[in-house]
Amino acid sequence: MSFSLDRFDLDAFIHSTFAEDLGEGGDITSASVIPETARFSGVMDSRDAITVAGLSIAEAFFRALDPDVEIERLVADGDSVPAGTDLMKLTGLARAMLTAERSALNTVQHLSGIATMTRGYVDEIADTGVTLLDTRKTIPGLRALEKYATRMGGAQNHRMGLWDAAMIKDNHIAVAGSVGEAVRRAVDAGIDEIIVEVDRPDEIEPALEAGATRLLLDNMPPEMLRSSVEQIGDRVPTEASGGVTLGSINEIAKTGVDFISVGRLTQSAPAADIGLDFAEID
Structure with missing residues (x-):
């Protein structure tokens, strides 16, 4: 076969x-x-x-x-x-x-x-409607295989590489000067999918106003996640990430996020x- x-x-x-x-x-x-x-x-x-x-x-x-x-x-x-x-x-x-x-x-x-x-992580959030994502934390040379394995376990793939979506993180923002300016530059470059990592609620509106298409809510505790999701509403999909464990993923899922990404699936x-x-x- x-x-x-x-x-x-x-x-x-x-x-x-x-x-x-x-x-x-x-x-x-x-x-x-x-x-x-x-x-x-x-x-x-x-x-x-x-x-x-x-x-x-x-x-x-x-x-x-x-x-x-x-x-x-x-x-x-x-x-x-x-x-x-x-x-x-x-x-x-x-x-x-x-x-x-x-x-x-x-x-x-x-x-x-x-x-x-x-599969263990997928089972933990099976009743929530949240989608589990992997990350780029893969062994060099084995990404296609490792991301295939996460699909076999019931997850969906996040970015396959640096080429298929923009992901603006804290270091990009630091160099660009602000979250809004970083997003505007990506928009001006003609990038269709622009994921923006935010770790504070005050970054949400500047990112959305500049044209972010998804917000990655990084290392936020559950109550901050819940209020951030409410603030964002249905304007863009939301993703929780950072320090997610088998013991915490169900509580995170119940905050209302659309996606949860877990690096340890391929890393650990x-x-x-x-x-x-x-x-x-x-």
């Missing part, structure tokens, strides 16, 4: 990952220990309850080294499964499977960890506990 994401080259990702892992000498352990024609059968399974992400990429790793490998995916990306769930069955050349194993597992563990944390998610056990085929 093919897998594609905007701004992500799967073949290049696999090639660079193997180049890093195999170096000049290749998998010297498998080459010396495993007969060339030996075949293995294996099962990838989750030891924890998780939301799955990355199985298509894992499959691509195995197929890159053994195009004839037999793979049966037992669940789909985005599925939430209990501990002990089998995710994928494989049968193929033992050397190829052992060589690809770590790269495949690392990817699925990392992406499923992100999807699992994201622990890897999911996923294993792959092989047995030789007689």
Whole structure:
């Protein structure tokens, strides 16, 4: 099954990952220990309850080294499964499977960890109508994959990069001289989507008057958030951000904001506990 994401080259990702892992000498352990024609059968399974992400990429790793490998995916990306769930069955050349194993597992563990944390946050605000967003706090080179994982967990993507929306923050405002002047410059540049970070209520009206299309209410306590949302009304969408935790997100959502962005989804998610056990085929 093919897998594609905007701004992500799967073949290049696999090639660079193997180049890093195999170096000049290749998998010297498998080459010396495993007969060339030996075949293995294996099962990838989750030891924890998780939301799955990355199985298509894992499959691509195995197929890159053994195009004839037999793979049966037992669940789909985005599925939430209990501990002990089998995710994928494989049968193929033992050397190829052992060589690809770590790269495949690392990817699925990392992406499923992100999807699992994201699902937890989404569940906490499920009854509020608020949309969870990720951020640009991603590992360089892995943004497309990590933001794919947050989507599998039920979030929506914020900006993919610096190119698809303006986000005016405190340092931009400091250089421009004021929030109003910073926004006016973005408007004059012809930018359609202008998100403005405000951390004080007195910045709201200047930002809106200058042409902001969304306000990011940064590190505001719940009561300030609520009053700011009331002040803004339905003029532009509102987003809460800064220090959001699993324990605080529901209270934040109930202030009336439209979006909540959480950097820790990609910045701090622990890897999911996923294993792959092989047995030789007689």
